[in-house]
Amino acid sequence: MSRRGRLARYLAGRALLAPVMLWLIATLVFLLLRVAPGDPVDALLGTRASAAARDALRQQLGLDRSLPVQYVEFLQGLVHADLGQSLVSARPVTQIVREVLPASLELGLAALLVALVLGLAAGFSGIARPEGRLDLAGRLYGIATYALPSFWAAMVLQLIFAVGLGWFPVGGRFPPTRVPPSGSGFYLLDGLLAGSWSTVTAALHHLTLPAVTLGLLLSGIFDNALRLNLRRALRSDYVEAARSRGLGEVRVVLRHALPNALLPVLTIAGITVASLIGGALLIENIFSWPGIALKLQEAINQRDYPLVQGIVVVVAALVVLVTLVVDVLVALLDPRLSF
Amino acid sequence: MLFSSLHDAPRCGRLPMGSTGPILLLEGLTVAYPPAGGAAAEPVLRGLDLTLQPGERLALVGPSGCGKSTVARAVLQLLPPGSRSGGRLELLGRDPRRLGRAALNRLRGEAVGLVFQDPMTRLNPLLSIGDHLTDTLRAHRPGDPRRELRARALDLLQRVGIEADRFGSYPHEFSGGMRQRVAIALAMALRPPLVIADEPTTSLDVAVSGQVMAELTGLCRELGSALLLITHDLATAGRWCDRLAVLHEGRLLEEGPAQRVLGAPSEPLTRRLVAAARRREGGASPEPPRAPVVLELHQLRCWHPLPGLPWQQRWLKAVDGVSLQLHAGETVGVVGASGCGKSTLCRALMGLAPVRGGEVLLQGRDLRRLRGGALREARRRLQMVFQDPLACLNPAMTVEEAIADPLLIHGLADRPEARRRAHEQLEAVGLPAAFGPRLPRQLSGGQQQRVAIARALVLRPTVLLCDESVSMLDAEVQAEVLDLLRDLQQRLGLGMIFVTHDLGVASGFCHRVIVLDRGRIAEEGPGDVLLCAPMAPITRRLVEACPRLPPAA
Numbered sequence: 001m002s003r004r005g006r007l008a009r010y011l012a013g014r015a016l017l018a019p020v021m022l023w024l025i026a027t028l029v030f031l032l033l034r035v036a037p038g039d040p041v042d043a044l045l046g047t048r049a050s051a052a053a054r055d056a057l058r059q060q061l062g063l064d065r066s067l068p069v070q071y072v073e074f075l076q077g078l079v080h081a082d083l084g085q086s087l088v089s090a091r092p093v094t095q096i097v098r099e100v101l102p103a104s105l106e107l108g109l110a111a112l113l114v115a116l117v118l119g120l121a122a123g124f125s126g127i128a129r130p131e132g133r134l135d136l137a138g139r140l141y142g143i144a145t146y147a148l149p150s151f152w153a154a155m156v157l158q159l160i161f162a163v164g165l166g167w168f169p170v171g172g173r174f175p176p177t178r179v180p181p182s183g184s185g186f187y188l189l190d191g192l193l194a195g196s197w198s199t200v201t202a203a204l205h206h207l208t209l210p211a212v213t214l215g216l217l218l219s220g221i222f223d224n225a226l227r228l229n230l231r232r233a234l235r236s237d238y239v240e241a242a243r244s245r246g247l248g249e250v251r252v253v254l255r256h257a258l259p260n261a262l263l264p265v266l267t268i269a270g271i272t273v274a275s276l277i278g279g280a281l282l283i284e285n286i287f288s289w290p291g292i293a294l295k296l297q298e299a300i301n302q303r304d305y306p307l308v309q310g311i312v313v314v315v316a317a318l319v320v321l322v323t324l325v326v327d328v329l330v331a332l333l334d335p336r337l338s339f
Numbered sequence: 340m341l342f343s344s345l346h347d348a349p350r351c352g353r354l355p356m357g358s359t360g361p362i363l364l365l366e367g368l369t370v371a372y373p374p375a376g377g378a379a380a381e382p383v384l385r386g387l388d389l390t391l392q393p394g395e396r397l398a399l400v401g402p403s404g405c406g407k408s409t410v411a412r413a414v415l416q417l418l419p420p421g422s423r424s425g426g427r428l429e430l431l432g433r434d435p436r437r438l439g440r441a442a443l444n445r446l447r448g449e450a451v452g453l454v455f456q457d458p459m460t461r462l463n464p465l466l467s468i469g470d471h472l473t474d475t476l477r478a479h480r481p482g483d484p485r486r487e488l489r490a491r492a493l494d495l496l497q498r499v500g501i502e503a504d505r506f507g508s509y510p511h512e513f514s515g516g517m518r519q520r521v522a523i524a525l526a527m528a529l530r531p532p533l534v535i536a537d538e539p540t541t542s543l544d545v546a547v548s549g550q551v552m553a554e555l556t557g558l559c560r561e562l563g564s565a566l567l568l569i570t571h572d573l574a575t576a577g578r579w580c581d582r583l584a585v586l587h588e589g590r591l592l593e594e595g596p597a598q599r600v601l602g603a604p605s606e607p608l609t610r611r612l613v614a615a616a617r618r619r620e621g622g623a624s625p626e627p628p629r630a631p632v633v634l635e636l637h638q639l640r641c642w643h644p645l646p647g648l649p650w651q652q653r654w655l656k657a658v659d660g661v662s663l664q665l666h667a668g669e670t671v672g673v674v675g676a677s678g679c680g681k682s683t684l685c686r687a688l689m690g691l692a693p694v695r696g697g698e699v700l701l702q703g704r705d706l707r708r709l710r711g712g713a714l715r716e717a718r719r720r721l722q723m724v725f726q727d728p729l730a731c732l733n734p735a736m737t738v739e740e741a742i743a744d745p746l747l748i749h750g751l752a753d754r755p756e757a758r759r760r761a762h763e764q765l766e767a768v769g770l771p772a773a774f775g776p777r778l779p780r781q782l783s784g785g786q787q788q789r790v791a792i793a794r795a796l797v798l799r800p801t802v803l804l805c806d807e808s809v810s811m812l813d814a815e816v817q818a819e820v821l822d823l824l825r826d827l828q829q830r831l832g833l834g835m836i837f838v839t840h841d842l843g844v845a846s847g848f849c850h851r852v853i854v855l856d857r858g859r860i861a862e863e864g865p866g867d868v869l870l871c872a873p874m875a876p877i878t879r880r881l882v883e884a885c886p887r888l889p890p891a892a
Contacts, residue, residue, distance in 0.1 A: 237460035246448030335509040
C-alpha cells in the first residue's frame with residue numbers, strides 16, 4: 001500500500017479510537033465522583049435540613065435512582081451533547097462550559113506562544129558556542145523557570161508588575177466598567193472581528209501578565225528539550241557526514257540538525273498543551289481569570305456533580321483531541337514512522 | 340551519455356586543479372586528539388608520509404587503532420575541536436588547516452568526497468535521498484537552477500544503480516548496500532579529484548560489498564578521481580587498489596604495489612597481517628567429533644505475518660523448514676547472504692523470535708513444549724554471543740557486573756560468589772582480573788567480545804550461538820577470538836552454531852557448514868569442500884564474491 005493510503009488508514013484508526021477513550025474517561029469520572037465521600041444534598045441544603053426536604057431534592061436531582069440507571073442517563077445525555085444541569089445554578093452545564101472555556105483557551109494559547117518563543121529562543125541560543133556563556137545562561141534559564149513554584153512566581157510577578165509598577169491590572173479578564181465583547185467568547189478575536197481597537201487593547205492589557213507568567217514557567221521545558229536534542233543532532237553521524245560534503249554551518253543546522261531536534265520537542269509540546277488545558281488552576285486563581293479551572297474548583301467545593309463531571313469530560317475531550325493532532329503531525333513529519 | 344550533463348556543468352568557481360603534482364601530500368603528519376580526562380593524549384599519527392597521485396588508487400591498511408581513520412579526518416579537517424596537528428598536509432597544493440570556513444567548505448565535497456563506514460547512521464532520516472543530493476549540489480552551486488540540480492541528482496542516482504523513482508524515498512526504506520550507494524553518489528556529486536572511503540563495505544555482506552566496491556572504483560575511474568581506501572581487510576585492499584600502504588602506530592610501515600606487499604611482505608607486522616588474512620580465507624575443516632547430539636532441529640519454521648487482509652494472510656518465510664543436528668563439541672557454521680534467515684534462526688532458538696512450526700530439541704527435550712521453570716532451566720543451557728559487543732553490553736555495568744549478572748538473574752549464586760565466578764570466567768577468556776572494574780567502552784573491540792563470551796559461558800551452557808560474533812573484528816583479533824572459542828569448546832565440550840556471512844572463516848573454523856538461502860538449506864557439508872567445489876548457485880555466488888589475496892610469492 002502507498003504511504004498515503006497507510007497514513008489515511010492510520011488516521012481513521014486514531015479517529016475511531018478517540019470516542020472509545022472519551023467513553024472510558026467519562027465512565028471513570030462518573031464512578032469516581034460517586035465513590036468520593038460527601039453528599040451533594042448536604043452541600044446544597046446544609047446538614048440541618050429536614051429529611052423531607054432532603055428527599056425531595058434527592059428525587060429532583062435524580063440521585064435516588066440506582067447507579068446503573070444514573071449511568072445510562074449520563075451516557076444518553078453525553079451522546080446528545082447534554083451534560084446535565086448544574087445543581088447550584090440550575091443552568092445547563094454545556095452553557096456554563098461554553099462561557100468559561102474560551103477564557104482558558106485564550107490564556108493557554110497565549111501562554112503557549114510565549115513559552116515557545118522564549119523556550120525555543122533560549123534553547124537555540126547556545127548553539128554557536130556549546131559550553132559558552134550564552135549556552136550556560138540558556139541552561140540556567142531552563143532549570144530556573146522549570147524549578148520555580150508557579151504560585152510563588154505568579155504572586156511575585158503580580159506584586160511587581162501589577163501592584164508595584166501598576167503596568168497591568170491585578171486580575172480579571174476585562175475592565176469591570178465596560179461591557180465585554182460578544183461573539184465567540186475569545187475577547188481578542190471578537191475585538192478584532194468587530195474592529196474595535198479599544199476592546200483589543202483592553203483584553204491584551206489583562207491577558208499579558210497571566211500569559212507571560214504561565215509562558216515563562218512552561219518555557220523551561222522547551223528550552224531544555226530543544227537544547228539537548230539539538231546538541232545530540234549536531235553530534236550525530238549524519239551531521240558530520242553533511243559537514244564532510246562542505247555544507248555551510250547555517251545549512252547544516254537549519255536543514256539537518258534542527259528538524260531532527262524539533263520532532264521530539266513537538267511531542268513534548270503536545271503533552272504540555274494537554275496538561276495546560278486543565279492545569280492552569282493556580283494561575284487562574286491568582287489572576288482571578290474566569291476560566292474553566294477556576295470554575296472546576298468552584299464546582300468541586302460546592303459538590304456540583306454534574307458540573308464537575310461535565311468540565312472534566314470536556315477537558316478530557318480536548319486532551320484527546322490535542323494528542324490526536326500531535327500524533328498526526330508527527331506521523332506526517334517523520335517518514336520513518338510506520339503505521 | 341548518462342553523465343553528459345555533469346560533464347557539461349559550468350566550471351566556474353572550481354578549485355584550482357593543477358595537472359602536475361600530487362593530489363594529496365602528507366609529510367611527517369602528526370595528529371593528537373584533545374586530551375581526555377586531564378591526561379595529555381598520545382598522538383594518533385606520528386609523522387606519516389604519504390603521497391597520492393591523480394587517478395591513483397591507494398589502500399591504507401593496518402590493525403585497528405593504527406590511525407587509519409584519523410587520516411581521513413585530518414584531510415577534511417573533521418577532527419574534534421582541540422585536536423593538534425603538525426607536519427605537512429597538502430591537498431591540491433593547499434593546506435586545509437590554514438583555510439577559512441568558506442574555502443574549507445568548498446574543499447570538502449569539491450576537492451575530496453568522503454564515504455563513511457556506517458551507511459545506516461550517515462544519512463539524515465528526515466531528508467529524502469534526492470534531497471540529500473540536491474542539498475549538497477546547491478550548497479556548492481548556489482546559482483544553478485533547481486531543475487538542473489534535480490536532473491544532475493537523478494543522473495548521479497542512476498549512475499550508482501538506483502532507479503529514478505526512488506528519488507523521493509527516505510533512507511530507512513533502503514538496505515545497507517543501497518544506502519552506501521547513495522553515500523557514494525553524494526561523495527561523487529561534485530566530481531572531486533580525490534575520494535576517501537573509510538571502511539566503506541565493512542558493515543555490508545560479501546556479495547553486496549563486492550558490488551559496492553565495483554561501483555565506487557568504476558566511478559573513480561570514469562571521473563579520473565584518485566581513491567584512498569581505508570580498510571582493515573587486506574583482500575579487499577588488494578582486489579581494488581594498485582598500491583598498498585601499511586600503517587602501524589601512526590607511522591607508515593610499508594608501502595608498495597598491492598601485489599608485492601601482499602605476496603611478499605617485508606615487515607614482520609605486515610607478514611603477520613597477511614598470514615592472519617590468509618587463515619581467514621579458509622583452511623581445512625576439522626574432523627567432526629563423535630559425541631551425542633545436544634541440539635536437534637526438525638523442520639523449524641519462523642514465518643512473520645505480512646500486513647494485509649486477515650483472510651488472505653501472506654507470510655514472510657524467514658526460516659522455512661530447517662533441520663539439523665548438533666553434536667557436543669561440534670561447530671556447525673550457518674552461512675548465507677544478508678536476509679537469508681540466519682539471524683532469525685538464532686533468534687528463534689533463543690526464544691527471541693516467534694516459531695511457527697517444527698521442533699527444537701535441546702538434549703532431547705522440546706523447547707517449544709516447556710513452560711515456566713523447566714523452560715528457564717533449558718534456556719540456561721543455550722547462550723548467545725552477538726555481533727556488536729559494545730551494543731549488547733550495558734554501558735553502565737562494569738565488566739565483572741556484566742559477567743556476574745546472568746548468575747544473579749538465574750539465582751545460581753549470591754553476590755560474592757557471582758563475583759568470584761566472574762573473575763574465574765575473565766581468566767578463562769584470557770583477560771586479566773584487573774579488567775573487572777572497567778566499563779565496556781574502555782576496552783578494545785576484541786576485549787569486549789571476550790567479555791561477551793565470558794558472560795555467555797558463565798552459565799555453563801551446552802550450546803553456544805555465535806551470530807556474526809567475529810565479523811566486526813579485524814583479521815588478527817578475529818583469529819585470536821576464534822582460537823579462544825575453539826579452545827573453550829574443547830575444554831567444555833560446547834556445541835556451537837556459528838553464524839557468519841563469510842564462508843572462508845566458517846570453513847576453517849566449523850566442522851560442518853550449512854548454506855542458507857531464503858530460509859531453506861541450500862547446501863550442506865564440510866566448509867573446505869563447499870569452498871572448493873560449491874554446488875548450489877548461492878554458494879557459488881558467495882565464494883565468487885569473496886575477495887582473495889594474491890598467491891604468496
